[in-house]
Amino acid sequence: MGSSKQRLQGLQDYFKTNNKIKEFRPHQQKVHSVRFNCDGKKLASGSNDKTVVVYSVDRDRITKDKSYHGHTGPVDQLIWHHTNADLLATASGDKSVRIWDTKIQKNVTTVNTKGENINITWSRDGNTIAVGNKEDLITFIDTRTNKIRAEEKFNFEINEIMWNRTSDQMFLTSGQGSIHVLSYPNLEVLNVLKAHPATNICIDFDPSGKYFAVGSADALTSIWDADELACIRVFSRLDWPVRTVSFSHDSKLIASASEDHFIDISCIETGEKVYEIKLDAATFSIAFHPKQYLIAFACDDKKEDGRDAGNFKVFGFSE
Structure with a gap:
């Protein structure tokens, strides 16, 4: 128990120290x-x-x-x-x-x-x-x-698609709140997982292929065992539909974002909150760096005249 608490404290301290955000404006629109x-x-x-x-x-x-x-x-x-x-x-x-x-x-x-x-x-x-x-x-x-x-x-709403690590199965998030698991390349239905009571919006597999995460319109992020196809944890810190999720490089953390003005970073193993990136707008895309705790994200930021800022940001710098 002590080591788990120490690891959590270590992660929290890391993000408190490396919490600077750099902004980039390469685009004319969102x-x-x-x-x-x-x-x-x-x-x-x-x-x-x-x-x-x-x-x-x-x-x-x-x-x-x-x-x-x-x-x-x-x-x-x-x-x-x-x-x-x-x-x-x-x-x-x-x-x-x-x-x-x-x-x-x-x-x-x-x-x-x-x-x-x-x-x-x-x-x-x-x-x-x-x-x-x-x-x-x-x-x-x-x-x-x-x-x-x-x-x-398909005769149902598909919001995001992704292969598993071995590329022999394809996962579809649906407007019915289910995850459709298909064989590949035959595209035969292997399983239909009743994941959420509302539309499933996004999906991501962790780098190891052990887990996948689903973000839903019910404001929940669920973590699943990719082999057992069993839900092992649910995160409920957001109040709006979860638009985007991303795993850290070491498969220890999950970042979730929505129209809430923050990005939630949580520990997969314990479910505890690690850090909250405070923002001024809704977030529609996030991505962890594949080797370190950097997070790129795109928000619905506006210029002073109300036009799209055309920007994205990267969190995780020490200065």
Whole structure:
């Protein structure tokens, strides 16, 4: 018991010391999605202004690399390749998916899809990208041929999609409050988990693949055992629908955010609160760094004239 309390105290002390926030304003309109790449040396943001911006991350320094243009609609979500630190994929309302090679700083692939895309995920083996649109159609793109391998239309609202660590199962969060677990590539229904009484909005797997977290419109964040498909803990510190969740690199912490003006950071093992990042606006995307306790997040911040700030922020600096 003492060691557990000591670990919690150590984490709380760490965040109290490393609690500085740096702000970046690379966009003209609201930022929808922020993500670190697999080695933590790059950070990307996608915006309603149709652009993608990539930054270089070097310890306490974050510097802008390049703005990427090409999409003709909002960039709603982006995802990095799990092992190739240079490859980034974006889902846009312009009915396309683009893959960017940030090493040569070019768009290397564009795949046209049937609808306005709102969510995207990349399989752990790197061979497939799945993208979902507003009509709940998921399109599977083979990244070795850059061609569409399959399409699957669902008769329920799908808000976010993600493969498990072994890429043989796909998890869908639904408007029915359930999590649909499908086999891959056969897409057979393996399980339908009654996770929440309200719409499930977001999902994230921890780096080890042992857990996954679901954020719901009931303002709860649930933690699940990925093998047993059993809920092991529920966090209830937020008052608004949970829009975004992210696990820390060591799988010890979960960050959850919503229209509440703070980001909750909690201990997965004990359920105790570790830290609260106080904000002035609702948060719609958060992402832990893959190697340290840095958190990138995008809020609904406004300029003095009421226009979107086009910004994102990074928490976790000592100065």
